[in-house]
Amino acid sequence: MSDNDFILKAEGINKSYRMGATRVMVLKGVDLAVKKGEFVAIIGASGSGKSTLLHILGALDKPDKGTVKFEGRDLSRHSSGELNRFRNKMVGFVFQFYHLLDELSVLENVFLPVMADKSIVGWFGSRRWAKSRAKELLEQFGLSQRTKHKPYQLSGGERQRVAIGRALMNEPRLLLADEPTGNLDSATGNGILEVLEKLNSLGQTIVMVTHDERIAQRAGRIVTLVDGKIEHKSIKDL
Amino acid sequence: MHKIVLAFRYFLKRRITHFAVLAVALCVFIVVVVMTVMTGLVGDFKQKNHNFVGDCVVGTESLVGFAYYEEFVNILQEQNDFVQAVSPVIKSYGLLSARGSDQPKGLEVIGIDPVRHNWVTGFGKTLNYHKSDASRAFEPSYDPNLLGCILGIDLALRRDADSKYFFTSSPARAAFSISCFPLTSRGALSRAGTGLVNTKTFYYSDISQSGLARVDSSLVYLPFEQAQELCGMDRSVKRVSAIHIKFKPDVKLQAGCEKVDLLWQKFKQDKADEKQAYLLDTVNVQSWKDYRRSSIAPMENEQTELIVMFGFVGITNVFIVLVVFYMIVSHKSKDIGILKSIGVSNTDILELFSCFAFLVGFLGSCIGELGGWIFLLKINQIEDWLYGRFGFQLWDRTIYAMGDIPNRVSPKVLGVIALSAIIACLAGALLPSWQAAKQKPVETLQVNQFY
Numbered sequence: 001m002s003d004n005d006f007i008l009k010a011e012g013i014n015k016s017y018r019m020g021a022t023r024v025m026v027l028k029g030v031d032l033a034v035k036k037g038e039f040v041a042i043i044g045a046s047g048s049g050k051s052t053l054l055h056i057l058g059a060l061d062k063p064d065k066g067t068v069k070f071e072g073r074d075l076s077r078h079s080s081g082e083l084n085r086f087r088n089k090m091v092g093f094v095f096q097f098y099h100l101l102d103e104l105s106v107l108e109n110v111f112l113p114v115m116a117d118k119s120i121v122g123w124f125g126s127r128r129w130a131k132s133r134a135k136e137l138l139e140q141f142g143l144s145q146r147t148k149h150k151p152y153q154l155s156g157g158e159r160q161r162v163a164i165g166r167a168l169m170n171e172p173r174l175l176l177a178d179e180p181t182g183n184l185d186s187a188t189g190n191g192i193l194e195v196l197e198k199l200n201s202l203g204q205t206i207v208m209v210t211h212d213e214r215i216a217q218r219a220g221r222i223v224t225l226v227d228g229k230i231e232h233k234s235i236k237d238l
Numbered sequence: 239m240h241k242i243v244l245a246f247r248y249f250l251k252r253r254i255t256h257f258a259v260l261a262v263a264l265c266v267f268i269v270v271v272v273m274t275v276m277t278g279l280v281g282d283f284k285q286k287n288h289n290f291v292g293d294c295v296v297g298t299e300s301l302v303g304f305a306y307y308e309e310f311v312n313i314l315q316e317q318n319d320f321v322q323a324v325s326p327v328i329k330s331y332g333l334l335s336a337r338g339s340d341q342p343k344g345l346e347v348i349g350i351d352p353v354r355h356n357w358v359t360g361f362g363k364t365l366n367y368h369k370s371d372a373s374r375a376f377e378p379s380y381d382p383n384l385l386g387c388i389l390g391i392d393l394a395l396r397r398d399a400d401s402k403y404f405f406t407s408s409p410a411r412a413a414f415s416i417s418c419f420p421l422t423s424r425g426a427l428s429r430a431g432t433g434l435v436n437t438k439t440f441y442y443s444d445i446s447q448s449g450l451a452r453v454d455s456s457l458v459y460l461p462f463e464q465a466q467e468l469c470g471m472d473r474s475v476k477r478v479s480a481i482h483i484k485f486k487p488d489v490k491l492q493a494g495c496e497k498v499d500l501l502w503q504k505f506k507q508d509k510a511d512e513k514q515a516y517l518l519d520t521v522n523v524q525s526w527k528d529y530r531r532s533s534i535a536p537m538e539n540e541q542t543e544l545i546v547m548f549g550f551v552g553i554t555n556v557f558i559v560l561v562v563f564y565m566i567v568s569h570k571s572k573d574i575g576i577l578k579s580i581g582v583s584n585t586d587i588l589e590l591f592s593c594f595a596f597l598v599g600f601l602g603s604c605i606g607e608l609g610g611w612i613f614l615l616k617i618n619q620i621e622d623w624l625y626g627r628f629g630f631q632l633w634d635r636t637i638y639a640m641g642d643i644p645n646r647v648s649p650k651v652l653g654v655i656a657l658s659a660i661i662a663c664l665a666g667a668l669l670p671s672w673q674a675a676k677q678k679p680v681e682t683l684q685v686n687q688f689y
Contacts, residue, residue, distance in 0.1 A: 088582075
């Protein structure tokens, strides 16, 4: 397989954090490659470094050592402006606690990535498209009646769907989900997983972090992280 | 675009912001009111001083005066391009005694030609009985043939309980003896050994209310020739204390005074060989501002001190905004993480909070300035009510020579105050905004997760 088949390639990722006087090694030489259209689940116990790895893959954090290549380009060579554009356009994040802005409506939360990228003049040129796309996404997720609501007026599952909508707003190449069902009951969580499966079936590349093996089983490939290293990989659907 | 939307939403939603707005509004209100009143008082005071002396004064501090003034007056009057009017003036000190009184009063004697002096200064407007015709200012209405004198209003009248003067329809017949010490051109008493003073009787013909307390309580105007005689300046070579000048309306003060100074220097050179040329060395050419510096400077100093104190008010404002924004930023760290995760840059975060601070400053200024303007509109009514009800006056009118409290708001002052308030808010929000921009998204987004 050539590098072009991989949308994301992490090699030799090392990351540590200072805890008081000591330094804790979280990732100790992680290699991970994700193909286009794959649904990869990274599984590990709490403190195994899986969220750290996800943040590094999405350029929210920098590794101490190692490289992350997105579509063949090394993220460490990106300027801060390029990284901002990368996070805005190439990657969509979904967090465990939804992380919606309480001051904005549901619709505004979804089209926020477009608004964040535009100047005032640019926004007036794109807002019609942005609102239309946001409504389309919300309809897709069964939230068309909630566009004017504020996040605190929604259930956990609804908020997570809004977060997924926001993550997909700019049609990112890669969706990164950090424990997307961690704060939901099993039924609601199941609903979210169905959304992710459906997106993947339409070609969306997804990397999901979870500590629950049952949730990981819903992915196409499982990667296990133990003590900062990839222990083994299993591939479903051989 | 998200910066503006979020800034507005944060502004409307966060109650603590409203306190910051109130703090800014209060500071702006205080500054607007005090600056307007102070600027009005200082401006009014300066204007009164300007009206008192004209635009420029060629004069000496010496009680001897200077000679050859008539020639220089002619030179000035030939300068039709910048000189409008000229008035020679005698200035000295003397004693005033009311007939039948054995208590003389020391005062300043000013000898003028009322018509010429009215052309140069606001003299005519200060009169009470001859406001419309200054030429007859020294003619007592009860007997125009008598030698008249014009007294400062506080010399002639007393104020009632409401600090108002009681004017009669015509001046009361009153005679005053005015005595001066005539001096020779060498500064010696010209009547040494023979009585020392020149004394003449004048009759009260009018009062002058310049609005300057010191002037109104210690000055008497006399006809020019009479004053010249009293002071011993009417010898073979006549002398005068000063020449007051009014420039044409389109002439700038500094430029006009420089031209007069050039003319004076040339005149002095031409007269270098004259007998009393030495008297010309004591003469200065000054603008009205420099001439009245000793009166104006204390008020200007007070105004400067006030501005400095308001600088401290501004610092307090900055500190309040700093504290409020620190609280807001610490509460909004999650939002900052979210924004960064969708690609918002550090600069954008900084701009977001700066926009927020701008809104606080702008709204606070608007409220403060509106409140200040309304308060100033009613300030005199408020003072009248306080005086009527509690006997309280902000300025005791028996002491301070002022009428209504100045309340005209200057748009320029308003603009400067508003801009300063906005800048203070931006300054106060800068450090918290910068810290917000520096925050790492992973730190703010990790909730109850170890790594």
